[in-house]
Amino acid sequence: MLFKEIISEKISAIINDLFSIDVSAHIEQSKLEKVGDFSTNIAMILAGKLKTKPLDIANKIIERLENADFLENVNVTNPGFINFHVSKKFLNETLCKFYNNFEQLIKINIGENKKYNIEFVSANPTGPLNVVNARAASTGAALANLLKRIGYDVTKEFYINDAGNQIEIFANSVRLRYLELFGEKIDFPPDHYQGEYVIEIAKEIKKRRADKYINLSETEQRAAFKDLAKNIVLEWQKSSLKDYGVEFDVWYSEYDNLHQTGKVMQTLEYLKNNNLTIEEDGAICLNSKKSGDDKNRALLKSNGIPTYFLADLAYHRDKFERGFEYILDLWGPDHHGHIKRTEIGLKMMNLNVNNFKVMIIQQVNFIDNGEHLKMSKRKGQIITLNELMADIPNDVSKFFFLMRNSDSHLDFDIQLAKTESQENPVYYVQYANARIKSIFRKLEEEDARLFQTFKSYKFDNLDKLSADESERELMKIIVIYTDEIKGAALNLQPHRITNYLRKLAAAFHSYYNKISILSENDEQTKLQRLALIDCASKVFVDALKILNISAPEKM
């Protein structure tokens, strides 16, 4: 149920009738509470088309709106805004309908069940997940839920970069640490992975396989350790993500699914056959400069090894071939330079680049005692997802990540998150819902008869509501819930949902303080108010679920 669109359609129909013009009136929430709940700038839009003053048009429109039963207090302000309140009757009826058919009405079918692939986290399998990965995880999972909600068939995918140099160096780092455990004296190379966790992995391998590998040749060892090390890291990553409440449908291995299957080379052949490549200094490059790139990008190094870029093109080609109509990638901040070249590459392969979108999940700066901590993999100074989970409850960090627009840098104040977690906004939201649940518990205890009546009551209308200003405010926020979902999903901005939740919680807390529901004497009024807060609770639970955040019934 899209409340604003219902109003928009009604107003558009009137305009069509008046001027024979087919337009869609944009409805927005009024900033000036006194003049109206909502306003539309449609008269200004029409002014150009009709070559008439906006005020004249607005006045003509409101003659008709004044008689409409869904609005009241319609007025016009300069330079041509039409402001209105929704009528008590309309608001009450809409809320009643929403409450009675909540499960159906929160769904919107924009996606038409089309296949949508969202790829996120995709950390290298060379170490534990860090905090940017956590931000990507919570953002990606919330986006997936939002896209599902508006009707897409969504697949969550994790791309494992298990081909190339980094994984070789990593595997060798683990191999050397393993040999150290058996007393071999190793001169550990400075360009290898220095982190403590490398030793942990070596110990884990020793625990599982004992000395099975020490007598193999170096070549055999290197081959074996590539899989051993990678698999343990993947186990770790999967288990951390599971603890964080984020799970993937597909784990896609660059090595197994692209290189081993020949898809990388097939993509190269395809590009060659279509005259899209050019040789430069012994390397084979994509002739991308012609299509607007700054330079031609290497596909095959002069030593004959495919580049990451070629594999990435093959990967995205494969996504389309697997039948995905929409592709969304969440990349880290250091990858923004790749967006343009990837788009150009896909376009050159005649893939539908319009349905391909990359979102950058910006970096997370940690502030500890007022100082910025620089994260560096080499120095081993990196905050892992596990450390984050140990220090800060998942609900808190997720809400924190989802409060901000994901393409802006985020300052995460560790002390604040730890010591003042009591005042964290997520508790403010969860507390509102817990209070509602508490009211129902109290009701069940003190008036079991009314509690039963409520549970089996069929609400034909909610005509006792909209009485108090704070009550009306709460209702208004509830009925636009689905509009907010739609906006957040289409714009890929889950942070709109956190903002909405804070507004809803504020409206509820305010209402709670003003109106004592259980001490109301009129039974009809009491029942309807219970329906209102029950409806609010449904919205809290549903929206928090979209964000993968819990909704405790007691706090």
Add this chain to the structure above:
RNA sequence: GCGCCCGUAGCUCAGCUGGAUAGAGCAACAGCCUUCUAAGCUGUGGGUCGAACGUUCGAAUCGUUCCGGGCGUACCA
């Protein structure tokens, strides 16, 4: 040099894609618990939206040029 992101209250950030007198939280100050959970509510103070031009009825939002911060700019992944 070029490219991407950011610059809004003391701090952290919103701002519905061009609308009205720019909003929240934290911090500060003053009130509200014998009454459904005070993790709450009510009120006060705090701003040349980094700067300047431009586009038009109208700009925090769009364009250009600067200034400042971050990141990238590999035959690494």
